[in-house]
Amino acid sequence: MVMSSQYRGGSDVARYDRTTIWLHWTTVGLIVVLWVIGQTADWVPRGPFRTGLWSVHVVLGFATGFVLLTRIAWRAHFGRVLPPADTGVLYVIATATHYTLYALLGIVVVLGIIDALYRGFNLFGVWSLPQVGTGDAATRHTINEWHELAANLTVLVAFLHAAAALVHQYVWRDQLLERMKP
Template structure:
């Protein structure tokens, strides 16, 4: 735990809802990406189907969290002064918008992927199928979903790396803004 000097000014922090939505997004992205990368290693059967079902449900949850984040940020969230100025501020802003766009693309492509397949969730409920189920089209949709997911993870990694540079190289306590 970080002990702060009482004479040192308190670093500005985002509101608790913004912080929780941020870390929920991080956790969901990490879980989804790991499942997406490893579920096909499991032999075909109920466990593999369950993993993919969890992936689809967590993907839908990510969509809800993303919509909530955008709505919260637009109407209620606390806006903090920028941590940087000039080009670094522009890069940070572009990175945040890119992350939102990529997350939206991953969720939409995931929904399209599951719908085109007519995906079966836990053997209980089937996502309504549209289209012919053509294997080449299904593969193309899945490849776009995977590309968007991998780009999201790459940009999120760079975002996290930049935050760590702020915290541990520049020592400007940027991570305090998002600490729980």
């Protein structure tokens, strides 16, 4: 294990490397924006603005896939490894939560890509993704429901992950958030 030599403000807490931190917070930002667009875009009347919102959603979904693959590769080969913040059952729960988040993010991205390709989604009214499949409304609806369910589960698990980090920081006062501080 490599310990961080980057300490901030006199803290003796080991920190992740800058790339790991950047990839983490970029993922958080993308999830928030994608989820908000996914929940609200259909409130907008049909037209160019609504098409634009869904186009941004699709483009950011592809970007999330890229960030996720980069994050996995970085973590596996280059990222700084820190000692676990917890032991025993809490360590098992934390590890399971992280792997669940990675799996759910992958599932959401794959289902989103399948959804966009099955529809032959038109980006910004300028360029269409190739349509794979018949575009049948019932199948589109099912794919979209699975995508939405996976996205909502991702947000729920991410919320629990964030709540656990806040408990570490403000109840147990173990400075856990310092590890991911930009």
